Amino acid sequence: MTTFIHPLLALIFAPLLRGIINKTKAFFAGRQGPPLLQTYYDISKLLRKGAVYSQTTSWVFLSGPLAGLAISILCLFFLPFGNISACVSFQGDLILVIYLLGLLRFFTVLAAMDTGSAFEGMGASREMTFSALAEPTMLFGLAAIARKVHSFSLTPMIHDITPQIWETGAPTLALVISGLFLVFLAENSRIPVDDPTTHLELTMIHEVMILDHSGVDLGFIEYASSLKMWILGSILVGLAVPVRTGHLAIDILATLAGMVILAIFIGCTESTMARFRLRLVPQLLVGACVFSIIGFLIQ
Amino acid sequence: MLDLLIILVVLTNLRLLATSRLESLISWSGFQGMLLGVFALLSRWSHMAPDVFLVGVTAFTLKGVVFPLMLLRLAKTVRCNREADPYVGFIASTIIGMLAFIASLWLGARLPLPGNDMSHLVLPATLFSIFSGLFLIISRKNAISQVIGFLIMENGTFMLGVGTLYYAPFLVEIGALLDILVAVLIWSVLIRFMNRAFGNIDTQDLNKLKG
Numbered sequence: 229m230t231t232f233i234h235p236l237l238a239l240i241f242a243p244l245l246r247g248i249i250n251k252t253k254a255f256f257a258g259r260q261g262p263p264l265l266q267t268y269y270d271i272s273k274l275l276r277k278g279a280v281y282s283q284t285t286s287w288v289f290l291s292g293p294l295a296g297l298a299i300s301i302l303c304l305f306f307l308p309f310g311n312i313s314a315c316v317s318f319q320g321d322l323i324l325v326i327y328l329l330g331l332l333r334f335f336t337v338l339a340a341m342d343t344g345s346a347f348e349g350m351g352a353s354r355e356m357t358f359s360a361l362a363e364p365t366m367l368f369g370l371a372a373i374a375r376k377v378h379s380f381s382l383t384p385m386i387h388d389i390t391p392q393i394w395e396t397g398a399p400t401l402a403l404v405i406s407g408l409f410l411v412f413l414a415e416n417s418r419i420p421v422d423d424p425t426t427h428l429e430l431t432m433i434h435e436v437m438i439l440d441h442s443g444v445d446l447g448f449i450e451y452a453s454s455l456k457m458w459i460l461g462s463i464l465v466g467l468a469v470p471v472r473t474g475h476l477a478i479d480i481l482a483t484l485a486g487m488v489i490l491a492i493f494i495g496c497t498e499s500t501m502a503r504f505r506l507r508l509v510p511q512l513l514v515g516a517c518v519f520s521i522i523g524f525l526i527q
Numbered sequence: 528m529l530d531l532l533i534i535l536v537v538l539t540n541l542r543l544l545a546t547s548r549l550e551s552l553i554s555w556s557g558f559q560g561m562l563l564g565v566f567a568l569l570s571r572w573s574h575m576a577p578d579v580f581l582v583g584v585t586a587f588t589l590k591g592v593v594f595p596l597m598l599l600r601l602a603k604t605v606r607c608n609r610e611a612d613p614y615v616g617f618i619a620s621t622i623i624g625m626l627a628f629i630a631s632l633w634l635g636a637r638l639p640l641p642g643n644d645m646s647h648l649v650l651p652a653t654l655f656s657i658f659s660g661l662f663l664i665i666s667r668k669n670a671i672s673q674v675i676g677f678l679i680m681e682n683g684t685f686m687l688g689v690g691t692l693y694y695a696p697f698l699v700e701i702g703a704l705l706d707i708l709v710a711v712l713i714w715s716v717l718i719r720f721m722n723r724a725f726g727n728i729d730t731q732d733l734n735k736l737k738g
Contacts, residue, residue, distance in 0.1 A: 399534045511545070514621050518541055521625060525632055526534065526648060 230476065234309035234462070235301070237484070242458040243267035243451065245491045249418075252495025267454060274447030282440060284344045292339025293441060293448035299332045300455040308383040309462055310483030311472045317383040322370045325382065325459075326363065329415070332456065333359055336449075340437035351436030354506070358421070358433065361513035362411045369404040369411075369520035373467065375527060376400055386466035394470050401467060403523030408464050410516035414509070416457045419498040421509050461490050529690075532566045533648045536686065537628065540659040543679060544620040547610055549671060553598045556675045556682075560590025563682055567689045570645055578697040582704075586685065589704055594678060594711055601715045602671055605722040615666045627658040640691050649690035656683025670721060670728040674714045681707055 247264040254261020263269070281289070305315040306325050314321070337355055340348040374380050376397050377388040394401060414421040417434035426432050438449050465486035473479055504512060539559040546552050564587025571579050613620065628651070635651035660680030664673050685703070688695055718728055725732045 399530050402531075403534065511617055514618050515545075518621060518625060519538075522534065522537065522628065525629065526530075 231313055231315045233312055233480065234307060235304040235315065237309065237480070238304045238455060238458045238462070239301070241484070241487075242454040243271060245457055245461065245487065246454060248488060248491035249495045249498070252492050253499050256496070256499035267450065271447045271451050274450065275444055277443040277447075279441075279443030279445050282343060285342050285440070289339050289342040289440070290445075292335050292342075293445040293452070295335040296332050296452040297448045297455075299328050299335070300452045300459065303328050303332075303459050304455070306382065307459060307462055308386045308466060309480070310466055310469065310486075311387060311474065311479040312476070312483075313383045313387070317381050319380050322374070322380065322382050322385070323367075326366050326370070329456070329459070330359070330363065332452070336437055339441075343440045345440065348437055348439060351433055354433045355437060358414055358509060358513060361510055361517065362414050365407050365411045365513065365517045365520050368517065368524045369407050370463075372400055372404050372520060372524035372527075375524065382463075386463075387472065389467055389470050390472050391470050397527075400523045400526060403519045405464065405468050407516045407519035407523065408460075408467070410512060410519070412457075412460045412464055413494070413497070414513060414516075415460060416453070418494060420501045420504045421512065423503050458487075461487055465490055529566070529570055529646045530648055532562055532569065533646060533652045533686075533690075536562050536566070536682075537652050537655055540656055540679065541621060541624045541628075543675070544624040544659055544662060545617050547613065547617065549602050549610070549669065550599065552672060552675055553595050553602065556598075556678055557591050557595030559679070559682055560594065561587055561592075563685055563689075564588070564591055566686065570689055582689075582697065582700045585701065585704055589708060590678070590682065590685075593708070597711060597715060598671060598674065601718060605718060605728055610669075613667055620662075620666070623662065624659060627662065628655050631655040631658060645690055649686065653683045653687040653690070656680065656686065668729050668731055670714075670718050670730050673730065674711065674718075677710070678707070 244264065244267070246267045247262070250266065251261050251264055303325055306317070306321050306328075308314045308317070333355065337352040340352045370385075373385055373389075376393065377385050379385050379388065389401070413419075417424055422433040422435075424435065426435065434453075438446065441449055462483070465483055469482055469486040471479060471482035536559055539555055539562065542555050543552060543559075546555060564583055567586050568580065568583035571583075615623065631651040631654035634654055635647070638650060640650060657680050660676045660678070660683065663676030663679060667673060667676070681703075688700065688703075721733075722728050725735075
């Protein structure tokens with residue numbers, strides 16, 4: 229029963245992360261900001277609406293949001309949450325998770341290309357360029373941890389991140405976490421890579437791909453992207469918060485607190501930084517890759 | 528703790544390879560100097576003596592404060608192009624840096640130093656500093672970037688000395704630091720002359736000196 233805790237927690241709390249980020253940003257700007265549960269309201273409103281489809285689109289366009297949501301829910305079953313094991317775990321499951329995220333992106337991009345709009349094609353091309361740079365960072369980062377704890381499966385890997393490992397391998401862990409954090413920002417289209425609040429601007433990446441989606445489809449996409457943020461966040465928090473007491477409630481609370489702190493930290497980053505010029509984004513991602521490769525090399 | 532400092536030195540090296548602005552090149556090299564000063568103090572913390580302390584503090588002030596300030600003033604007076612004019616671009620430099628780091632790790636594993644019990648990363652990081660310094664010298668046109676390349680190389684040798692020996696003669700270390708001080712002074716005079724002769728500090732122009 230305890231193995232299903234993480235998917236349940238994720239399905240319930242994932243949209244809350246965005247609410248926390250927006251509240252933090254509002255605090256910095258001196259505004260009251262949208263309510264903490266705004267993402268839930270948005271999604272439930274979208275789910276009640278009908279969708280409009282362009283005549284040029286085909287079944288590919290329809291399958292994009294569905295596949296996106298299905299894949300992100302599937303991902304949750306392979307992910308441990310702090311000390312709580314994943315539902316399914318086997319050697320090499322971290323590669324599966326990374327490529328499930330790749331598949332998610334593939335369907336989003338395909339749906340964007342299916343609209344036939346040049347604008348969405350541009351967004352799709354940017355998304356693919358940047359994720360091609362982000363993927364090696366994730367692989368090298370997780371490989372570095374795998375080398376540290378001698379296991380290629382996420383559950384034992386995150387389970388073994390104890391305070392002792394932090395004492396002996398702090399440099400590796402710190403490098404991997406900073407690399408993964410930059411990937412987290414890029415993959416979830418946060419500032420400084422992409423601005424999730426802008427529309428119809430030439431530098432945006434993720435938002436441009438979902439411009440043609442509406443109603444239920446858009447709701448699915450919003451929910452799937454919240455889940456994606458939760459997925460990457462739970463890996464980050466699993467590495468950064470070494471609370472492994474074996475006591476169920478304490479472990480869950482510590483990791484949840486880690487997620488909240490991560491969201492607040494992203495809010496602070498977004499409030500204090502401007503978005504990079506598009507030309508600088510590959511440099512940022514190469515930097516992230518360097519972090520995790522160095523983490524992989526030194527042991 | 529020492530490992531963390533060494534990795535920060537490695538990361539500053541990569542940052543230096545990837546930076547394009549002269550000012551940030553100078554300030555990052557200064558940051559690396561400060562890191563080395565702290566490294567010199569921390570690595571011999573258990574064997575602390577007045578002269579060891581003096582070496583660490585002198586390294587910190589010279590490499591971390593004095594050189595960057597001198598170079599920043601120099602860059603201001605010659606009013607040169609603020610770009611560092613690399614022959615090799617950002618991503619290519621980073622990749623070359625990564626390859627150099629891998630090569631240094633390989634070399635460091637093959638060259639065990641007798642009596643080195645501080646950290647197994649000292650030798651690779653030293654070699655990497657020397658490689659990055661050399662790379663900065665050959666890949667940048669701007670004369671000030673070349674001076675920084677030399678300083679980075681010297682930082683590498685300083686780290687080797689500090690990181691492998693618990694006790695080196697005081698005179699040797701202070702002497703080496705003074706040498707660098709004099710070298711930087713001479714370079715700044717030379718760069719000023721160069722600026723007066725050519726109107727810029729592009730080392731390509733030195734080819735015109737052929738008789």
